[in-house]
Amino acid sequence: MTREEVDRTLTRLGAERDAVEASLLALQDHPGRRLLEGAELSGQTRERWAQAEPGLGLLWSMFDTYAEALAAARAVRSRRTRPGQAELTELTELLRGRGVTVSAGQTAHTALSLTSGARMSEQVSLSDLVDRMNDWYARIIAVASAADAVWTALPARIDLLAAELGRVVALARSVGVHPGEHPAGDALAELGKELAALRGEVVGDPLAFWTPRPGAPSTHAPGSAPGAVDTARYDRAARSVDGLRVELEDLLRLRDDADERLEGIGETLARADATLAEARRARGEVLAKIASTEVPAVPGPASAMRERLAQADQLRRHGQWHRLGPLLDTLEGAAQRELQRARESLTSVTAPLAIRAELRGRLDAYKAMAARLGVSEDPELIERYDQARRMLWSAPCDLRAAEHAVLRYQQALRPADRRPYGG
Template sequence: MAPDSTGKALSRDEVDRALARLGAEHEAIESSLLALQDHAGRRLLEGAELAGTTRERWARAERLIPLLWTYFDTCTEALHAARQLRARSRYPGEDELRRLSALLDGAHLEVPGPAGEGGRPVEPVGWPELVARVNAGYAGVLDIVAAADAVWSALPARIDLLSAELRRLSALAHSVGVRPGDHPSGDELWRVTEELTALRAEVIADPLAFWISAGGSSAPGGGRPDTARYDRAARALDDIRREVDAVIGVRKDAEERLIRLRDVLSRADRTLAEARTARGEVLAKIAASEVPAVSGPPSLLHEELAAAADYRRRAQWHRLSPLLERLEVRAEEELHRARDSLSAVTVPLAVRAQLRGLLDAHRARAARCGKAEEPLLVERYDAARRLLWTAPCDLRAAEHAVLRYREAAAEALMTRSDS
């Protein structure tokens, strides 16, 4: 509390209350400046080779810290003088109260003036303004110190852990052929390694470039470290790890998959060979029938299978993996196609066998009824049998002959039933 505009002095109680308030403010300033002096982030900043934003802001902060102590010394002197004057008398007179009021008002405290202000070495300030300057300067410096300390506490250790994982993964990737220049993931490993090395150096030199201030927060050090680049590197490393695991899986079961592929293609080749043999037999035994052509063996698949085996011998797992996946699908398709070809070319033989079975079945039924030896049935049976057991077989004529025999047998059986 200060004297009023009329120049009236403070009362004794008002003086004591003002001294207590200013003493508390002085103690708070001293505690803050001492805490700033001992802050781990401040010591790190003083000993670091800084760059960029951090170097610029810390250079200004370093010039401000001695000025804050100067302000504090001014406060100390003024408070000490007021306390000494108050201690002279338990009941100060009017003159002493006016002098105490002037000291506690602090309107004539002198501090170093701003640079370039007409060469004035000092400037007068009031106690409230001086306290406000100290608080603002302290908050600004603490904001820099706390932010740098938070970034240094968070990012370098995490980068080091990620780098250690990267070295382990690089050794594993190299052992399975995932190398720069040979595999996309090998190139990505090299890129992430370079990125982490650069990121760590930048974080150490310029921590404030990796600080995101909390929007709307006035508290010093409010915010969080910017981990975007670290997070991208970590995600890239996860992707590489999955790719390396896939390559290891290919290496583990490559031989078994190659054996299965050879077996599937071998069965397809045998089926196609059987279809070609069957087609020749059909053409020799069946007349007036269109028999589909049979393709040759899948030479391209065999070439790719040989390439896959070569990739395995050379440990080129990144090339082997997609090739095996394609071959497994196409080999199964080739086997189905070969089976379809065999089924298509043997249809006439199946039809002939079916007609033979029908003819014998109708004759057996007629025989059970005692009608098989009737002249008409014998004649038609012999005609149908000659067609079905003669090469080449005319399927259309044979089918007609079987139909005629069935009709004759049905008529004979109906006549027997009526009689």
């Protein structure tokens, strides 16, 4: 090497030494590394940290060796302003050659080789020594950064979710939902166990929740992590807690609305009973006033509905909201169907009366038409009108005969309808 090359190399190696020292100091204070040293680890985190942790001491040992070799080279360079050939040869060997003596432990690349090497020492170059420091540093920082990323992301969120779960459990108790009595109560108990287990696993084996980025480089910036925290289990638990909260809030609303809903069902059934009573009264009237008519029977009140309504009231009184909700939904639908059934019965029973009323209306309309045509005093029309009227206003009324009489009166009007008014 020339004098200029020696000076440039010493400057570069000096800057490299300062950078390595800064990285080692940062690693010394890295929160992930400090937590790893004090944690009770398990699983792959314990395995990988057992492989990487010995490198902490090796790094400083290799750094000291590197610094001593650089200091020795600087001492040779400082002997004279313009070094002679002997000094340049010695500097070339120190800076580029394999003139740095390191112990077997300092040359190790894996935890296994720390104890398996037969050689006590090895001659390496400063460049080789830097590469080995970089290799150890990358392995240590990879574990520390990944563990720190997981510990930063998950435990606090799990604690917040556990607190939210506690509030949901309190809500469940307020609406009578308990483990062993309701699926939601069982689900809440299981979620409590899952969150406790998840937190323990995250704290003990954070790397189990770390997903390396595919194709990530083996080295990366200090404190960075080439991957992402796997939050799938936490996310599932969070969704479950939220779903149960919504379900329980529905039960809470049910508790607040139960009285009104029960009252509404009772009113619907009362209207159905009143409609059936009206149908029974109308059936008696039809049988008395309409002759030769098949009148359908009127069904009785829904006593079974009353029993189920009483059961619903008992559930309300005992706070069994999770059982009351489905029952109320069923009762509301059944009450509406019962009311519809009563209305259909009334319509069916009163159909003959409706037909009679329609015939009476038609007869009056035809009489008004006769008056407009000026033929209301026609003897034939008077006779046919009186005959139809007697049939429609007498009891029992023969609807078939009455309809025929109304038709005859209408037919008698048609010739008059074609005559000019007043003709």
